[in-house]
Amino acid sequence: MAAAIEAARRGLSVLLADEQTAPGGQLRKQIHKFFGSRRHYAGIRGFRIAESLEAECDAANVEMLFPATVFSLDGRTAGLVHRGRTLIVEAADIVIATGAREKPVCFPGWTKPGIMTVGALQTLMNVHRVLPGRKCVVIGSGNAGLVAAHQLLLAGASVEAVVEAGAAIGGYAVHANKILREGVPIHLGCTIAEATGGGPLEKVRISRSGGGDFFVETECVAIAAGFRPNDDLRRFARGEADEPRIGVVGDADRVEEASIALEQGRLAGMRSALRSGRLDQAEFDREQEAAERALAALRLPRGDHPAAQAGRIAAPAAAGKRIPVIRCRERIACDPCVGKCPAGAIVKTDGPGSPPRLEAERCTGCGLCAASCPGQAITLVGASAADKSAAVTVPFERCPLPELGQTWTGVSETGAPVCGVLVERIEERAAYDGTALVTVRAPRERAAEIAGIRRMA
Numbered sequence: 001m002a003a004a005i006e007a008a009r010r011g012l013s014v015l016l017a018d019e020q021t022a023p024g025g026q027l028r029k030q031i032h033k034f035f036g037s038r039r040h041y042a043g044i045r046g047f048r049i050a051e052s053l054e055a056e057c058d059a060a061n062v063e064m065l066f067p068a069t070v071f072s073l074d075g076r077t078a079g080l081v082h083r084g085r086t087l088i089v090e091a092a093d094i095v096i097a098t099g100a101r102e103k104p105v106c107f108p109g110w111t112k113p114g115i116m117t118v119g120a121l122q123t124l125m126n127v128h129r130v131l132p133g134r135k136c137v138v139i140g141s142g143n144a145g146l147v148a149a150h151q152l153l154l155a156g157a158s159v160e161a162v163v164e165a166g167a168a169i170g171g172y173a174v175h176a177n178k179i180l181r182e183g184v185p186i187h188l189g190c191t192i193a194e195a196t197g198g199g200p201l202e203k204v205r206i207s208r209s210g211g212g213d214f215f216v217e218t219e220c221v222a223i224a225a226g227f228r229p230n231d232d233l234r235r236f237a238r239g240e241a242d243e244p245r246i247g248v249v250g251d252a253d254r255v256e257e258a259s260i261a262l263e264q265g266r267l268a269g270m271r272s273a274l275r276s277g278r279l280d281q282a283e284f285d286r287e288q289e290a291a292e293r294a295l296a297a298l299r300l301p302r303g304d305h306p307a308a309q310a311g312r313i314a315a316p317a318a319a320g321k322r323i324p325v326i327r328c329r330e331r332i333a334c335d336p337c338v339g340k341c342p343a344g345a346i347v348k349t350d351g352p353g354s355p356p357r358l359e360a361e362r363c364t365g366c367g368l369c370a371a372s373c374p375g376q377a378i379t380l381v382g383a384s385a386a387d388k389s390a391a392v393t394v395p396f397e398r399c400p401l402p403e404l405g406q407t408w409t410g411v412s413e414t415g416a417p418v419c420g421v422l423v424e425r426i427e428e429r430a431a432y433d434g435t436a437l438v439t440v441r442a443p444r445e446r447a448a449e450i451a452g453i454r455r456m457a
């Protein structure tokens with residue numbers, strides 16, 4: 001879609017074909033707010049990014065054909081099947097953006113109903129609104145597995161376990177912490193050895209690499225064991241004399257993230273415009289330089305940022321004023337906290353990959369940063385003027401919302417219980433886009449430790 005928009009905006013006639021019934025690829029299935037910078041629709045839920053790209057395609061007069069499966073490429077002649085009809089389309093340029101395939105994990109019993117890949121789970125749950133089980137287990141702690149586990153919780157399922165064969169959690173800490181705070185166990189060095197049940201799935205046997213098996217009851221297993229490029233069409237095209245006029249972008253080239261696919265797509269569209277004389281070389285060079293800068297930031301090596309401010313705000317702010325506590329220390333090219341702050345109180349001084357820094361004196365306590373952070377890594381703390389308590393405001397997306405006057409448990413960044421808290425305020429605003437801000441009363445000396453709230457059984 002990004003390629004189509006850039007090419008069509010510059011006057012090229014563009015046909016966008018996708019085998020699904022609506023455009024957007026994986027974005028259509030994502031209900032969470034995305035990481036990234038404003039350039040990549042950061043802080044916006046995936047399906048809304050897809051809708052916005054579709055509107056941009058419409059505005060640029062991109063011809064969209066759904067469902068239309070491209071089954072062959074012969075040079076720059078594509079064969080398509082659309083609603084039972086075969087179409088042959090010749091193009092000056094072709095951009096292949098066919099996404100990824102999911103890698104399966106096989107174990108005895110893996111064909112039982114209820115066991116599926118994470119993409120299938122997201123299609124069922126987030127597109128068709130069908131929950132495949134009340135109790136679920138996720139294989140894989142990369143970002144896809146962690147995000148799916150969180151989405152299962154939002155859909156009302158209980159995630160009994162995330163099972164990870166490696167010795168460390170694969171995805172971003174902020175994604176892992178979201179499910180740890182909800183009490184989901186992540187079992188490292190473990191794999192599913194067997195799925196059992198007379199008919200449907202009833203239990204999985206989980207095997208530890210160091211020895212020792214245990215059973216977990218579940219109705220669904222979601223496999224998030226990695227992806228590989230869906231590159232069949234690319235292989236058709238390989239070796240063609242005019243191969244340079246056939247671009248491959250996004251996951252079809254290398255499986256990365258949506259923001260990277262968007263950058264690559266934009267560049268591919270501009271490259272087509274350049275070749276057809278609709279874009280001059282100087283403008284293309286400028287755009288390419290900006291895209292390369294953005295891609296470099298998006299591909300920063302993983303790990304904690306040495307200059308991260310997280311955890312430094314150890315004590316609540318002055319009485320009466322609530323200010324953010326930011327728990328974001330990894331190098332993630334992300335900046336909704338900066339972009340949404342109306343007071344300019346959160347800054348990233350060295351590009352989107354640098355850590356967010358709070359300039360507390362400017363903060364008005366509006367809460368927009370906490371509601372917009374895709375990692376739910378920001379809370380607000382305000383000390384009471386009257387006693388030794390503090391108000392702690394946490395982002396909350398599960399249903400049902402807590403009720404005023406209820407006692408919940410305040411939990412740490414990684415889900416350890418901190419103390420009992422009393423629910424005293426719930427803010428739901430259009431600007432928070434489906435994330436409620438729940439304010440609880442807690443002892444002042446524990447307030448900065450509280451990163452979320454959980455209802456203990």
Ligand SMILES: Cc1cc2nc3c(=O)[nH]c(=O)nc-3n(C[C@H](O)[C@H](O)[C@H](O)COP(=O)(O)OP(=O)(O)OC[C@H]3O[C@@H](n4cnc5c(N)ncnc54)[C@H](O)[C@@H]3O)c2cc1C
Binds near residue numbers: 251
């Ligand atoms: C299950 C899953 C979950 C993911 N979750 C996230 C996430 O939460 N955040 C994130 O940043 N990244 C995520 N990704 C990574 C993904 O790289 C990006 O989100 C992004 O969607 C990649 O864009 P793309 O256009 O390359 O591929 P896709 O979004 O997958 O789009 C490819 C499209 O091509 C269509 N297609 C394929 N073959 C044909 C054909 N022969 N004819 C016609 N149409 C065809 C497909 O139906 C699909 O609509 C996820 C990937 C997967 C597989």
Ligand code: SF4
Binds near residue numbers: 341344345
């Ligand atoms: S609470 Fe509001 S003013 Fe303060 S840093 Fe967050 S967004 Fe900015």
Ligand code: SF4
Binds near residue numbers: 326327334336376
């Ligand atoms: S704190 Fe800011 S940079 Fe960190 S994940 Fe949240 S929005 Fe992104």
